[in-house]
Amino acid sequence: MPYWVYQDAEVYSEEQRRIFHGPTWNYLCLEAELPDNGSFLTTFVGDMPVVVTRDPKGALHAFENRCAHRGALICMQSRGRAERFNCIYHNWTYDHAGNLTNVAFRKGIAGKGGMPADAHPESQAPKQFRVASIHGLIFGTLSDEAPALEDYIGPQILPRLKRVMIKPVKVLGTYTQVLPNNWKLYMDNVKDTYHASLLHLFFTKFRINRLTQKGGVFVSDSGAHHCTYTEMVEDKGDAYESGGMRTAGGHHDFRLEAPELLEQVDELGDNVSIQILSLFPGFVLHQIRNSLAARQVVPKGVDRTELHWTLFGFADDDEAMSRRRLLQANLVGPAGYISMEDGAATGFVQRGVAASPDRASVIEMGGATIGSGDSRITETAVRGLWKAWRSYMQV
Amino acid sequence: MDLELQLAVERLHARYAHALDSDQLEAWPDFFADKGKYRITTAENEARGLPLPVMYAEGRAMLNDRIASLRHANIYEPQRYRHMVSAVLVERESDRLIKSTANFLVVRIMDNGESLLFASGRYVDQITLPELKYAERVVICDSRRFDTLLAIPL
Numbered sequence: 408m409p410y411w412v413y414q415d416a417e418v419y420s421e422e423q424r425r426i427f428h429g430p431t432w433n434y435l436c437l438e439a440e441l442p443d444n445g446s447f448l449t450t451f452v453g454d455m456p457v458v459v460t461r462d463p464k465g466a467l468h469a470f471e472n473r474c475a476h477r478g479a480l481i482c483m484q485s486r487g488r489a490e491r492f493n494c495i496y497h498n499w500t501y502d503h504a505g506n507l508t509n510v511a512f513r514k515g516i517a518g519k520g521g522m523p524a525d526a527h528p529e530s531q532a533p534k535q536f537r538v539a540s541i542h543g544l545i546f547g548t549l550s551d552e553a554p555a556l557e558d559y560i561g562p563q564i565l566p567r568l569k570r571v572m573i574k575p576v577k578v579l580g581t582y583t584q585v586l587p588n589n590w591k592l593y594m595d596n597v598k599d600t601y602h603a604s605l606l607h608l609f610f611t612k613f614r615i616n617r618l619t620q621k622g623g624v625f626v627s628d629s630g631a632h633h634c635t636y637t638e639m640v641e642d643k644g645d646a647y648e649s650g651g652m653r654t655a656g657g658h659h660d661f662r663l664e665a666p667e668l669l670e671q672v673d674e675l676g677d678n679v680s681i682q683i684l685s686l687f688p689g690f691v692l693h694q695i696r697n698s699l700a701a702r703q704v705v706p707k708g709v710d711r712t713e714l715h716w717t718l719f720g721f722a723d724d725d726e727a728m729s730r731r732r733l734l735q736a737n738l739v740g741p742a743g744y745i746s747m748e749d750g751a752a753t754g755f756v757q758r759g760v761a762a763s764p765d766r767a768s769v770i771e772m773g774g775a776t777i778g779s780g781d782s783r784i785t786e787t788a789v790r791g792l793w794k795a796w797r798s799y800m801q802v
Numbered sequence: 803m804d805l806e807l808q809l810a811v812e813r814l815h816a817r818y819a820h821a822l823d824s825d826q827l828e829a830w831p832d833f834f835a836d837k838g839k840y841r842i843t844t845a846e847n848e849a850r851g852l853p854l855p856v857m858y859a860e861g862r863a864m865l866n867d868r869i870a871s872l873r874h875a876n877i878y879e880p881q882r883y884r885h886m887v888s889a890v891l892v893e894r895e896s897d898r899l900i901k902s903t904a905n906f907l908v909v910r911i912m913d914n915g916e917s918l919l920f921a922s923g924r925y926v927d928q929i930t931l932p933e934l935k936y937a938e939r940v941v942i943c944d945s946r947r948f949d950t951l952l953a954i955p956l
Contacts, residue, residue: 578852579852579853580843580847580850580852580853580854581846581847581854582847582854582856582947582948583946583947583948584947584948584950584951585947585948585949585950587950606877608874608875608876608877609871609875609876612874612875661870661874661875663863663867664863664864664866664867665860665863665864665867668864668867718854733855736855737857737858737868740948741856741948741951741952742842742856742857742951742953744871744875744876747876747951747952747953748876748951750950751877751878751879751950751951754950
């Protein structure tokens, strides 16, 4: 792929229109984050500020956080409960679906002022999303043309999503990692099964994930979504050592003083230690041992991306599992033993290609095809990302 | 007011800051009691009663592992911190324990000179007596945002 895709402002604004506000499903939040009727939170779909709500009857909605009147934010709190939403600027009022329900002094006072009878401020109403929830994850689309959410995800990836979201979840906490790079570089990184054990030394040194271990990758037909997994097997091989890889354990035995940090309970019952799943355009669901999280990718300009992490457990976690999840929170996020390098590596690409918009990345590991397989020494899911991107962008 | 105790705690905080800022990472676990806990979180998570840490260690072994991983496993661009620690409140809980709250500001300096106000917040500490060690150090960051990565402890 040519590097201008990470640099060009026109490409960025086309992506907003064709991808984020086009026929894709965008992750909004967990259902557990809207626990009560009347709950709301604010988030983003691409550049668009969005309010996500659960109305007084329990139905889910999402609408653009932009007042019909002058375009101000309708909701300025990050989360809470509300009976209605009032724009602070002139007190125009919206319901939980984003419908304009009241215009202050619309008919004036005592026959003076107000709006003419033929005024139609509703024509500038905030956009409303189609909202769908699947296994506790809420998605929204602005397009009538997007297929049903389950069809959008497709049969290769859907079972892998269900596999993690087996019962009600509870939020453990959130934070944001600010990445100095284009949003696609992060998605490219997530889908790059080849890099994991080569960039992340922690994985390999402690033999958590090596490409010699059993695992595989699934890619949706569209190429848009992927899922990779590794099974829990203690790797006794020395492919990394004999290959002279930088991440090899080396001659001195490198062991954790407190290996309990990595102890996994096989709570999903299938012997998988790591699963990383991505949905186009900007959603990642991870299971890394007993760490579970939703990651939302929010573009903030051509060379800046916010990664919103929401770590969760299950509502019925016992004390030992709760503690385990907090210990294993050390594996992920900005300070994560096995994730901190991703922000650095993708930023290095953004900086490295600064003067070479017309040169291109090499994405030939595993050939030129896109598909599922049992080898992770492949860039098949990365090729899938670009296939999907080109299809939406029509380039 | 116990001036001597105030000064002793301020000196502990100062030594801690200088150790991190001068890349003496191996000295970092020694500031903690054997079962000392270290946790970085955000004001938002604290306010919402959510337990999620950004970085978390229980006891010297885990503290040592964090440094060993930074030295031998994790890859990150060369960088330094400059800590400013101020407004130190000290309260004696018992003959064995002190509570302290202090503000901090951390500037991150990259190799090319780029400096960033990387973090601000407060330390909420429990400190042992008679030997002053952190039994618990909770680092509550004011912001929920972390730029690129958080490698070196705060």
